Amino acid sequence: MNPKKEKTAGMLEKVSSLAKRRGFIYPGSDIYGGLAGTWDYGPLGVELKRNLKNEFWKAMVQSRDDVVGIDAAIVMNPRVWEASGHLDSFSDPLVECKKCHHRFRADQIDTKCPDCGGPLTEPKTFNLMVETYLGVIEGEKLKTYLRGEITQGVHVNFKNVLDSTRMKLPFGVAQVGKAFRNEITPGEFTFRSREFEQMELQFYTKPDMEESMRWFEYWKGERRKWYLSLGLREENLRFKEHGKDQLAHYARAAFDIEYQLESEWKEMEGVHHRGDWDVRRHQEYSKVDLTYFDEETKERFLPFIIETSGGVDRAALFFLVDAYHEEEAKEGEMRTVLKLHPKLAPMKAAVFPLLKNKPELVKLARTIYDDLKKEWMVAWDDRGNIGKRYFAQDEAGTPFCITVDFDSLEKGDVTVRDRDSMKQERVKISDIPAYLRAKLL
Numbered sequence: 001m002n003p004k005k006e007k008t009a010g011m012l013e014k015v016s017s018l019a020k021r022r023g024f025i026y027p028g029s030d031i032y033g034g035l036a037g038t039w040d041y042g043p044l045g046v047e048l049k050r051n052l053k054n055e056f057w058k059a060m061v062q063s064r065d066d067v068v069g070i071d072a073a074i075v076m077n078p079r080v081w082e083a084s085g086h087l088d089s090f091s092d093p094l095v096e097c098k099k100c101h102h103r104f105r106a107d108q109i110d111t112k113c114p115d116c117g118g119p120l121t122e123p124k125t126f127n128l129m130v131e132t133y134l135g136v137i138e139g140e141k142l143k144t145y146l147r148g149e150i151t152q153g154v155h156v157n158f159k160n161v162l163d164s165t166r167m168k169l170p171f172g173v174a175q176v177g178k179a180f181r182n183e184i185t186p187g188e189f190t191f192r193s194r195e196f197e198q199m200e201l202q203f204y205t206k207p208d209m210e211e212s213m214r215w216f217e218y219w220k221g222e223r224r225k226w227y228l229s230l231g232l233r234e235e236n237l238r239f240k241e242h243g244k245d246q247l248a249h250y251a252r253a254a255f256d257i258e259y260q261l262e263s264e265w266k267e268m269e270g271v272h273h274r275g276d277w278d279v280r281r282h283q284e285y286s287k288v289d290l291t292y293f294d295e296e297t298k299e300r301f302l303p304f305i306i307e308t309s310g311g312v313d314r315a316a317l318f319f320l321v322d323a324y325h326e327e328e329a330k331e332g333e334m335r336t337v338l339k340l341h342p343k344l345a346p347m348k349a350a351v352f353p354l355l356k357n358k359p360e361l362v363k364l365a366r367t368i369y370d371d372l373k374k375e376w377m378v379a380w381d382d383r384g385n386i387g388k389r390y391f392a393q394d395e396a397g398t399p400f401c402i403t404v405d406f407d408s409l410e411k412g413d414v415t416v417r418d419r420d421s422m423k424q425e426r427v428k429i430s431d432i433p434a435y436l437r438a439k440l441l
């Protein structure tokens with residue numbers, strides 16, 4: 001391992017160990033020894049991912065007039081994948097070590113086996129589509145695929161969306177959902193999985209290079225702003241342009257939004273100008289007219305497509321890494337804290353009765369907890385000393401801890417402790433929901 005990789009592994013190891021310990025992410029099928037490239041999200045992880053997807057939806061669909069959403073089937077007619085070119089070219093070059101027989105993606109390694117230094121075979125192409133069979137009668141089952149990307153579910157519905165809504169160009173269709181790839185080398189925690197979720201926008205414009213490139217630049221900017229608005233540190237984000245040799249043959253322009261994982265830059269999302277490739281191919285293969293009729297110019301044409309394609313799991317991983325801090329809590333005492341943006345934090349607050357064995361404290365704390373739970377995910381903890389409870393919530397990324405003490409009974413207020421500054425302030429019980437609402441904006 002080179003020193004750069006070792007450093008990255010260090011951070012990923014810390015985050016994956018915290019993720020397992022606290023219930024963010026477990027290895028898939030853990031008690032059976034796992035299944036390479038699959039991961040299960042625990043009670044905190046499922047909330048983090050749900051918050052991420054909700055924020056995507058709010059920014060990309062809910063707040064806009066020019067984007068609608070869909071949720072297409074994972075399993076599609078196999079002709080879709082012929083049309084999209086996935087059966088011919090959705091592949092990676094694979095090499096095998098002649099000594100230890102480990103397999104690698106040829107484009108990710110040098111000339112020798114990274115595990116044992118042995119010699120490698122010539123690269124072979126390896127299709128990434130995951131095959132599956134539908135139907136009940138052996139021999140008559142239809143061979144199809146678990147979708148390798150969620151993109152095609154949108155393009156095959158271009159006409160349906162046009163016919164069932166009043167959308168006019170330029171407009172977009174967003175989707176979030178699972179995709180599957182037989183990755184040759186799954187790994188680096190959830191970074192490269194075989195089952196993962198994507199969040200995408202397919203934005204249709206007139207087939208005009210100048211206009212479509214303006215939208216391309218616009219969406220590049222919007223997507224970067226979205227990551228920054230959720231707290232990713234600016235110095236850890238950059239755009240990387242695909243060189244001419246990396247561009248898909250149909251692509252007119254492509255940039256990756258990359259995240260700096262320690263000192264290595266890694267793809268988090270792609271912004272692509274796909275020309276009219278997908279709609280043209282689906283029109284050709286389905287024999288259904290997919291042209292758009294422009295009422296102003298009375299012209300019919302196939303639209304250009306600007307795509308933004310991000311990974312939900314990859315983004316969740318980078319948000320975890322970016323939020324992970326080990327720091328001095330007070331002299332001689334360290335804490336691990338996830339400084340997640342409150343919008344992404346799995347639990348928005350935790351409620352503690354100061355002492356477990358004082359029924360009047362527990363009762364008041366319970367009332368506050370039940371009330372907050374109507375609006376937010378909130379944690380309850382009455383075990384051990386308050387310092388330990390704070391540290392446990394720091395590791396879970398909970399932005400606020402609310403403690404009910406004896407003063408609360410008399411004065412009707414509580415202590416609210418801020419995760420990042422560790423500062424505490426007294427807040428009236430009746431003001432807690434408004435206090436949280438203001439902080440969670």
Ligand code: ATP
Nearest residue numbers: 183191192193196198267268269270309310311314
């Ligand atoms: P890579 O070069 O890393 O294999 P890609 O260029 O094939 O990725 P796209 O097909 O553009 O990726 O997919 C869009 C996004 O989906 C990626 O930016 C990434 O966030 C996510 N993604 C792709 N493959 C995986 C995977 N195996 N595991 C997790 N996320 C993935």
